[in-house]
Amino acid sequence: MSASSIVKEIVQERQRQIEDEGYDAHHDSLHDPDVIATGGAFYALPEETTDWVKAKGVDLWPFDDQPKRKDRRRDLIRAASMIVAEIEQLDDTKKKSDRTVTLKANVERIKYALEKGQTAAAVIDVMVAEHGASIVFGNGTYHFRLAGLTVTRTAGKEAVLKGWCAAATKKVEAA
Structure with a gap:
């Protein structure tokens, strides 16, 4: 054979x-x-x-x-x-390990940028341009997707970023 x-x-x-x-x-x-x-x-x-x-x-x-x-x-x-x-x-x-590292790194990037006073819009622009994120606005709702994780918020871009960070942190802790 x-x-x-x-x-x-x-x-x-x-x-x-x-x-x-x-x-x-x-x-x-x-x-x-x-x-x-x-x-x-x-x-x-x-x-x-x-x-x-x-x-x-x-x-x-x-x-x-x-x-x-x-x-x-x-x-x-x-x-x-x-x-x-x-x-x-x-x-x-x-x-899964690589995804956890990616989620952690992106949480740190977003939090750091917001703490340094960058606007949520500017942070989203960077995440879209450099890290493959996407954001869609429709029916009064933002849908933000980064590293395979999507978060939906109605309260604005900063809320969607903070919501994504909270969801990503929860995923990292569960991993």
Whole structure:
């Protein structure tokens, strides 16, 4: 078999885990780091090895349910797909971390500019021009979006900026 067909099998197994087992990104995020990779490592080891280690009093299987061994080749495909799931979890955690850093930095920029006496309009202009923000006014309401977070206020531009900062701070604290 070619490497590309084996990789295709691994991708298909990952899809099966998501669709049939419900092991999607949300489910995977409920596991501590390295737990899914440990499950993958378990399946990568020959069954005789994991049985021998368990007989010595160490259970390598990281989950509450029992492992579902298949044949050696199938177990290796499952192991590889679990490693893929762990990498997806790492990447997702990194994105969340990056977003948290971005939110914090933008809160600091906005607060600093307002404290230094810049008008809300000037701060919004800078955030739009340099940081990808957008602001829309319609039906007496401002909609301000920055770093994937949107806040709506009717009390004016300064209120929408302060509201965005409060919402962003809440998200950062929850992360």
